Amino acid sequence: MPDTIALKTAEVALAPVKSFDGPNGKKPKRVLSPRNIMLYGTLFVAAAYYLLPLYVMIVTSLKGMPEIRMGNIFSPPMEITFEPWVKAWATACTGLNCDGLSRGFWNSVRITVPSVIVSIAIASVNGYALANWRFKGSELFFSILVIGAFIPYQVMIYPIVIVLREMGIYGTLTGLIIVHSIFGMPILTLLFRNYFASLPQELFKAARVDGAGFWQIFLKIMVPMSLPIFVVAMILQVTGIWNDFLFGVVFTRPEYYPMTVQLNNIVNSVQGVKEYNVNMAATILTGLVPLIVYFVSGRLFVRGIAAGAVKG
Amino acid sequence: MNSSVSIKDLSLNFGAVSVLKDLNLEINDGEFLVLLGSSGCGKSTLLNCIAGLLDISEGQIHIKGRNVTWEEPKDRGIGMVFQSYALYPQMTVEKNLSFGLQVAKIPQSDIDKRVARASEILQIQPLLKRKPAELSGGQRQRVAIGRALVRDVDVFLFDEPLSNLDAKLRSELRVEIKRLHQSLKNTMIYVTHDQIEALTLADRIAIMKNGEIQQLADPTTIYNKPKSLFVAGFIGSPSMNFLRGEIAKRGDATVFTANGVDFNVDAYEASGPLQAGRKVTLGVRPEHIKVNENLGAEVHDATVDIEEPMGADNLLWLKHAGHTMSVRINGARRFSPGSQVKLGFDMSLASIFDAETELRL
Numbered sequence: 094m095p096d097t098i099a100l101k102t103a104e105v106a107l108a109p110v111k112s113f114d115g116p117n118g119k120k121p122k123r124v125l126s127p128r129n130i131m132l133y134g135t136l137f138v139a140a141a142y143y144l145l146p147l148y149v150m151i152v153t154s155l156k157g158m159p160e161i162r163m164g165n166i167f168s169p170p171m172e173i174t175f176e177p178w179v180k181a182w183a184t185a186c187t188g189l190n191c192d193g194l195s196r197g198f199w200n201s202v203r204i205t206v207p208s209v210i211v212s213i214a215i216a217s218v219n220g221y222a223l224a225n226w227r228f229k230g231s232e233l234f235f236s237i238l239v240i241g242a243f244i245p246y247q248v249m250i251y252p253i254v255i256v257l258r259e260m261g262i263y264g265t266l267t268g269l270i271i272v273h274s275i276f277g278m279p280i281l282t283l284l285f286r287n288y289f290a291s292l293p294q295e296l297f298k299a300a301r302v303d304g305a306g307f308w309q310i311f312l313k314i315m316v317p318m319s320l321p322i323f324v325v326a327m328i329l330q331v332t333g334i335w336n337d338f339l340f341g342v343v344f345t346r347p348e349y350y351p352m353t354v355q356l357n358n359i360v361n362s363v364q365g366v367k368e369y370n371v372n373m374a375a376t377i378l379t380g381l382v383p384l385i386v387y388f389v390s391g392r393l394f395v396r397g398i399a400a401g402a403v404k405g
Numbered sequence: 406m407n408s409s410v411s412i413k414d415l416s417l418n419f420g421a422v423s424v425l426k427d428l429n430l431e432i433n434d435g436e437f438l439v440l441l442g443s444s445g446c447g448k449s450t451l452l453n454c455i456a457g458l459l460d461i462s463e464g465q466i467h468i469k470g471r472n473v474t475w476e477e478p479k480d481r482g483i484g485m486v487f488q489s490y491a492l493y494p495q496m497t498v499e500k501n502l503s504f505g506l507q508v509a510k511i512p513q514s515d516i517d518k519r520v521a522r523a524s525e526i527l528q529i530q531p532l533l534k535r536k537p538a539e540l541s542g543g544q545r546q547r548v549a550i551g552r553a554l555v556r557d558v559d560v561f562l563f564d565e566p567l568s569n570l571d572a573k574l575r576s577e578l579r580v581e582i583k584r585l586h587q588s589l590k591n592t593m594i595y596v597t598h599d600q601i602e603a604l605t606l607a608d609r610i611a612i613m614k615n616g617e618i619q620q621l622a623d624p625t626t627i628y629n630k631p632k633s634l635f636v637a638g639f640i641g642s643p644s645m646n647f648l649r650g651e652i653a654k655r656g657d658a659t660v661f662t663a664n665g666v667d668f669n670v671d672a673y674e675a676s677g678p679l680q681a682g683r684k685v686t687l688g689v690r691p692e693h694i695k696v697n698e699n700l701g702a703e704v705h706d707a708t709v710d711i712e713e714p715m716g717a718d719n720l721l722w723l724k725h726a727g728h729t730m731s732v733r734i735n736g737a738r739r740f741s742p743g744s745q746v747k748l749g750f751d752m753s754l755a756s757i758f759d760a761e762t763e764l765r766l
Binding site: 293295296298299300301302303304305309313314317318 | 453456457458477478479483484485487488489490491492493494495504505508509552556564
């Protein structure tokens with residue numbers, strides 16, 4: 094026996110290239126294993142479930158009305174037309190106005206951009222102060238703010254209408270921007286506070302020893318390390334404010350209605366025939382902005398983390 | 406010697422919890438003082454108080470003769486090095502070094518000069534354009550020291566600067582910090598829980614427990630004449646051997662007796678008379694027990710239980726009259742478990758503590 098072992102080792106030494114039997118190297122993977130069939134099957138069904146309505150919307154929006162009346166909602170358009178899109182954007186009527194969604198789009202932009210900037214600017218400073226500069230009563234202040242996140246909006250609508258009226262900005266864009274900024278504050282402050290609290294405390298101490306003050310530490314040390322959380326806050330706010338309907342209806346006048354309200358008015362207008370293709374096109378147009386924000390900043394978000402922006 | 410940092414009756418309370426109690430500490434100019442203690446003893450808290458990062462409840466802090474109790478950290482003339490390095494991740498090494506100077510609005514030409522000097526001392530010139538994420542742990546800590554260096558401070562504060570490094574780097578940087586202190590001659594206050602760092606670096610060590618300083622002395626005194634049972638047990642690895650027993654008289658001789666075995670303690674220099682019948686704890690360091698050679702007048706029998714060869718040293722765990730004892734001998738001398746050995750005790754190097762007060766007699 095010892096001889097054969099010696100012989101084998103000698104063989105191995107002579108021919109080191111795969112002289113051994115049995116399984117070796119990378120384990121082969123079966124493509125059609127029961128596990129894979131289950132996994133991909135489930136994923137496919139889930140994806141189809143979510144994508145089918147979108148598919149129906151897109152094909153319907155590209156059809157003419159005669160084709161829609163034929164009733165085959167899943168069939169692709171026989172004749173592609175962009176007429177409904179143009180109409181939804183530029184000429185669809187809501188009441189007396191017949192300039193489509195475009196007016197609502199620009200209103201929404203004028204509401205969303207300032208609201209997002211103001212709310213994130215204030216909330217990030219709030220969160221920074223609460224996380225790093227503990228002051229007397231800061232915990233109490235924070236608790237009150239967080240409770241604000243759990244109170245239903247509807248409760249506060251009427252009081253806010255009165256407050257805005259007294260301030261003389263009821264029905265204006267300014268009023269709506271202020272309302273959006275305030276309502277975003279609890280959740281955003283919570284978000285920023287927790288993020289800043291998770292950054293190493295020693296960095297903050299080092300900056301203080303280096304002589305930096307409240308704003309210098311915030312702007313030069315904290316903000317550059319916080320790209321991911323700013324992106325998260327931006328996604329939250331843009332989608333939240335863009336998709337808002339209730340505040341848009343309550344706190345503005347018809348000429349300032351945001352896109353969502355405009356969309357509702359187009360879809361629900363009763364005169365004439367229901368133009369399904371225009372409605373579908375208008376709905377997709379309205380949802381496009383949050384979608385684009387997700388796609389663009391989602392990638393930025395991942396890159397921000399991958400670049401080690403948070404690592405010390 | 407004029408004092409560089411002086412702490413007077415300092416107390417710190419977090420709500421009802423008292424973290425530091427009536428602490429007094431005078432640190433001499435150019436001294437390397439180590440605050441040593443296990444976690445939660447208040448050593449880092451004390452350092453943060455000196456730095457001005459924590460507001461104290463009572464007392465005063467003076468730095469270079471100036472009362473800085475209410476001053477901002479930047480106005481205290483201190484530089485601080487943190488355990489996690491705390492380098493600004495988005496800035497290059499150069500920016501990290503110059504940030505504090507730019508905040509202080511020092512002219513750019515001056516900043517460049519100081520950064521050049523600090524990076525030369527610490528040998529980090531090749532790293533100046535890099536970001537912290539591209540540096541190794543040792544390099545990062547060097548940059549962190551540089552950040553204190555450029556600010557031309559009176560007092561360096563180190564908060565466990567080597568604890569995040571691996572053992573080899575730790576000993577290298579320990580030597581570098583010592584060299585830095587020898588060339589700069591600044592006052593340095595260094596917090597650590599590592600007794601080797603404390604013993605090797607310190608001019609004086611302050612051993613802390615529960616927010617109080619247990620003993621403040623040079624490393625030799627701390628090691629050889631610990632003031633209390635806590636200090637004796639904390640310093641030294643393996644720990645000092647403690648035997649519980651009492652003092653007795655055998656004719657003219659004073660002995661320590663435990664488990665029916667007598668140890669002659671006439672050679673021990675007690676601060677007061679050792680009365681017979683007093684309950685005490687005898688402490689003997691592992692290297693102060695002789696095995697089979699140079700035994701002295703009194704010889705004890707023991708059995709080897711476990712042998713731990715450590716290269717240069719050989720550590721024996723012995724059974725002796727119901728006690729377990731560790732003994733450090735030369736690494737070349739080997740004993741197999743179970744073998745019988747003779748022990749000799751050098752009582753002039755031992756410590757005797759009162760069993761009640763746990764203080765040195």
